[in-house]
Amino acid sequence: MKENEYCYSRYAAKRYQTRVVNVGNVPVGGGNPIRIQSMVNTPTLDVAATVKQSIELAEAGCEIIRITAQNVSAAKALKDIHREFRAAGFDNPLVADIHFLPKAAFEALEHVEKVRINPGNFADNKKFAIKEYSDNEYEIELQRLHDEFSPLVKRAKELGKSLRIGTNHGSLSDRIMNRYGDTPLGMVESALEFLRISVDYNYHDIILSMKASNPKVMIQAYRLMVARMAAENMNFPLHLGVTEAGNGEDARVKSAIGIGSLLMDGLGDTIRVSLTENPVYEIPVAQQLAKMAEDLWSLNQEKRALLTGDSIDPYTYTRRDTVVINAATKAPIASSEFPRVFVAIDFSEKTPEKIAQEICRMHNRLPDNKIEGLCFRIENEQSLESVFHLNRILKDTIPYFVLELSVDMDISLLKKHVWDDTTRWFFTQRLADQAAFQKLQAFTSKAKNRILAIDAPIALLPEICTELKTNNTTFANIVFTSSQNEPGYHAMGSYRELAEVLKTESINAPIWIRSTRDNAFGNNGHFRETILQASIHMGSLLCDGIGDIVSIENYNDIERTAILSYNILQGSRLRFTKTEFVSCPSCGRTLFDLETTTDKVREKTEHLIGVTIAIMGCIVNGPGEMADADFGYVGGAPGKINLYVGKECIKYNIPEAEAVDRLVDLIKEHGRWVEPKEIVKEEEPQGVTC
DSSP states (O other), X not given: OOTTOOSSOSSSOOOOOOOOEEETXXXXXTTSOOEEEEEOOSOTTOHHHHHHHHHHXXXXXXXXXXXXXXXXXXXXXXXXXXXXXXXXXXXXXXXXEEOSOHHHHHHHHTTSSEEEEOTTTXXXXXXXXXXXXXXXXXXXXXXXXXHHHHHHHHHHHHHTOXXXXXXXXXXXXXXXXXXXXXXXXXXXXXXXXXXXXXHHTTOOOEEEEEEBSSHHHHXXXXXXXXXXXXXXXXXXXXXXXXXXXXXXXXXXXXXXXXXXXXXXXXXXXXXXXXXXXOGGGHHHHHHHHHHHHHHHHTTOOXXXXXXXXXXXXXTXXXXXXXXXXXXXXXXXXXXXXXXXXXXXXXXXXXXXXHHHHHHHHHHHHOTTOOOOEEXXXXXXXXXXXXXXXXXXXXXXXXXXXXXXXXXXXXXXXXXXXXXXXXXXEEEEEEOOSHHHHHHHHHHHTTSTTEEEEEEOOGGGHHHHHHHHHHTTOOOTTXXXXXXXXXXXXXXXXXXXXXXXXXXXXXXXXXXXXEEOTTTOXXXXXXXXXXXXXXXXXXXXXXXXXXXXXXXXXXXXOHHHHHHHHHHHHHXXXXXXXXXXXXXXXXXXXXXXXXXXXXXXXXXXXXXXXXXXXXXXXXXXXXXXXXXXXXXXXXXXXXXXXXXXXXXXXXXXXXXXXXXXXXHHHHHHHTTOOOOOOOOOOOSSOSSSOO
């Protein structure tokens, strides 16, 4: 791996080799399996409850269990928790989670196998102060940091215990914020300050994390961290996680985008999926993500040398620039627009009338999540007639009808039919050679409402691109896609290679990301696997700036796949179609019932498209995460809630029973409230005109 690179391959999943760090009896990093972690959400001083939940986590498959130690008393309680957990027959290592109090870290180190500290608040208080540090002042601050942290390093080394330097985007110190900003670079520099002190004392039993609630920020921070470590001859193991991911499908999507993208890069030695749910529910999701990665890592594939390099900057986000297709319509396709959502239709199980009813019912229930394209597999004339029938029923409801022709289908079949010239038709076929491309292009070029989606092996693309440019093609009716993986590549690598070919050929046509049965990985047909697989596949590319259309075609449920597509776009911060919730997973610090409160807030506010609301159990990351939220609901004291607008606390110590309604009032005061629309929930639509 060259200097400043962060992984062995962005095209095939090849594991990045880190040093091995022992957390108790569990080795992390190197060639060891991805370790599964979680965190109890019981009060630490309630020893019995904490031991009970630790046992539940261990029995569910959690290999490393974290417990908060919010003060010295809680840190002392870890001694009894550790003893009783071991007496129950479990040897899973326990980890103390420390914020603000070095004294608690020292106490906890005596009782558990690992201590996590937050470099943003271990030796600093977050005041959101504005101060410009001179170089000399900054060096004085670093010396103060050394004096605070080095004794913990020396004690951990004496005891043979490990540490985690756990950077959080929401709790960077004022010193870091004022020099590097609230950025991935700031997160990396925050951790490096502590790593350099550890290395100075020849202490290497350290694991790193770079967590954020925004998957884009999280992905960039981890990548940059690895590159910076490599430049300083460090290779500490990585603990991956998207913090404050929330609950339900949204949380699983965001976690899969962040964690899964990095695992496909070959990064990650231990993971936690943070859910605002019972922590036991985190374990199967983390296990599924780990298995997907390890299955691909085991193939040990090498990237084929087709191109000279990868032009995407993996540390910053820039969306790939494209031409505009159908600029005058309600759903133009371009980098200047939101990515469009297509869904796959299977006529083998449903009639056109039944499909039309399902689409109209979904549009009535979810007015902001419109299906923008329907994809059909065309095997014969009968399936083509079914598409025409559905098109007549739906009229102008769907902007695009997409026909995927079977590989051996004769294009002349299309010429026999009269095509509705008010519908915008996509045509695609997995092209085997130049002749197949020429036939399909000749048909699509006959009318302005026909769009050609070129799907071809990478080796064939330069020849196709040359012919397109020779014919002075404007690319106003052409997109590129890939329904199958290149040999030796995963799905993301195939699309990255596609983007590189188009860049090399100076072609800025849109790219359609398709999650198909041919390019899916780790999917055994259950929707829970589809959620993770599609989120990794599409989210990785979207966070790299690639993708103008998305479609999930490996699960035959129109509504679920459409909603999932929109959730992936929102998780990737590219298209907001509902309220965005930033919600922490709860721990012993939490000052209210996060699960039920999150549900209450969601029930009142989930219709506020484009508004981000953070629901935080305490002040550890609360004010910091307000930077990524419009409004915040943060535990201030037992039974009391503080309400934020951005980083600023507006309302203090509101009784919990009143807090949700007061949050709604605050949103109204700031002009962000709209009344919820009435949602139609009829059993079966009487007609099929949406």
